[in-house]
Amino acid sequence: MNGSIENRPEKLQDFEPSLGEFRDGVIEGLSAPAKTLPCKFLYDDRGSHLFDAICEQPEYYPTRTETGILTRHARDIARTLGPEVRLVEFGSGAGIKIRLLLQALDNPAVCLPVDISREHLLAASAALARDFPDLRIAPVCADYTAHFELPEIPGVTYRSTAAFFPGSTIGNFTRTEAVEFLDGARKLLGQGATMIVGVDLIKNEDTLRAAYDDAAGVTAAFNLNLLRRINRDLGGSFDLSRFRHEARWNTELSRIEMHLVSLREQEVLVGRRSFPFRAGETIHTENSHKYSLGGFRDLAAEAGYETIDVWTDENQLFSVHALRAQ
Numbered sequence: 001m002n003g004s005i006e007n008r009p010e011k012l013q014d015f016e017p018s019l020g021e022f023r024d025g026v027i028e029g030l031s032a033p034a035k036t037l038p039c040k041f042l043y044d045d046r047g048s049h050l051f052d053a054i055c056e057q058p059e060y061y062p063t064r065t066e067t068g069i070l071t072r073h074a075r076d077i078a079r080t081l082g083p084e085v086r087l088v089e090f091g092s093g094a095g096i097k098i099r100l101l102l103q104a105l106d107n108p109a110v111c112l113p114v115d116i117s118r119e120h121l122l123a124a125s126a127a128l129a130r131d132f133p134d135l136r137i138a139p140v141c142a143d144y145t146a147h148f149e150l151p152e153i154p155g156v157t158y159r160s161t162a163a164f165f166p167g168s169t170i171g172n173f174t175r176t177e178a179v180e181f182l183d184g185a186r187k188l189l190g191q192g193a194t195m196i197v198g199v200d201l202i203k204n205e206d207t208l209r210a211a212y213d214d215a216a217g218v219t220a221a222f223n224l225n226l227l228r229r230i231n232r233d234l235g236g237s238f239d240l241s242r243f244r245h246e247a248r249w250n251t252e253l254s255r256i257e258m259h260l261v262s263l264r265e266q267e268v269l270v271g272r273r274s275f276p277f278r279a280g281e282t283i284h285t286e287n288s289h290k291y292s293l294g295g296f297r298d299l300a301a302e303a304g305y306e307t308i309d310v311w312t313d314e315n316q317l318f319s320v321h322a323l324r325a326q
């Protein structure tokens with residue numbers, strides 16, 4: 001790359017979900033006997049910035065703990081991935097953690113950040129291109145639970161493919177969905193691909209609940225932002241002051257659940273559709289499943305991956321797994 005020309009990302013591959021998909025997901029979720037909304041829609045541009053602010057909260061141990069593990073083991077991970085790798089990141093967000101890998105990797109061929117949040121993805125990709133002037137960055141705006149293809153970038157050759165899926169985002173899936181996702185990723189990436197995935201571990205309930213209900217109210221604002229987005233994009237009539245954020249620990253399913261609790265009996269419109277709420281009724285907006293090390297290894301095996309390495313922090317709060325697609 002000529003030092004005088006600023007490195008820029010490749011043209012965005014744009015598979016952003018349509019407004020119609022958003023509307024269908026919202027109507028279906030609010031029509032269910034136990035109301036729910038798909039968590040992927042938490043991430044509009046404002047939602048993505050609020051998530052970045054959550055990562056800075058003292059209660060939110062996952063980001064700093066995972067970053068610590070990646071910092072300590074970046075060289076081991078780089079050895080596992082090998083030279084001239086094509087690196088795909090699922091749910092790339094602000095693209096902070098991948099820098100730790102990129103700095104350690106031997107001559108990475110291309111980096112493909114995949115995220116549903118279009119504007120945030122564009123900004124993060126531009127920043128990455130600026131900071132890694134010799135690296136090709138090829139952003140893909142897509143819902144990674146739907147079918148999409150990875151673009152071949154002209155002039156880029158690579159020796160192997162790897163994926164990075166940090167942030168314990170895999171915990172947003174139920175166990176069955178996580179197996180399905182990993183199985184689909186194996187087909188997308190190809191046999192022999194390596195997947196580096198961040199997995200949050202089971203721990204005491206107080207630590208978990210505090211992480212998803214910080215004292216500054218940032219997670220609450222993040223959760224309520226989904227109603228704001230429905231108002232803005234779908235003609236919703238949600239009064240945000242009539243709902244409150246709640247984080248619940250579900251012991252049986254080993255997961256934190258985020259809910260929006262209706263503070264009173266009320267009727268809400270989305271376009272021309274009307275949805276009644278009882279006082280205390282909730283909209284379930286997100287799950288965050290927690291695993292044991294063995295439990296996640298079994299899940300990965302079910303999806304067709306061999307676990308080749310696992311790294312944790314000294315307090316066993318969080319884990320990073322290296323999986324090889326069989």
Ligand SMILES: C[S@@+](CC[C@H](N)C(=O)[O-])C[C@H]1O[C@@H](n2cnc3c(N)ncnc32)[C@H](O)[C@@H]1O
Pocket residue numbers: 039040043048051055063090091092093094095097114115116117142143144145166167168169
């Ligand atoms: C928990 S955040 C993690 C962000 C970042 N990777 C990190 O570790 O801090 C989840 C990220 O995945 C993206 N995301 C969530 N659901 C998605 C989906 N179905 N398809 C694509 N991206 C999704 C969000 O926009 C967000 O950037």
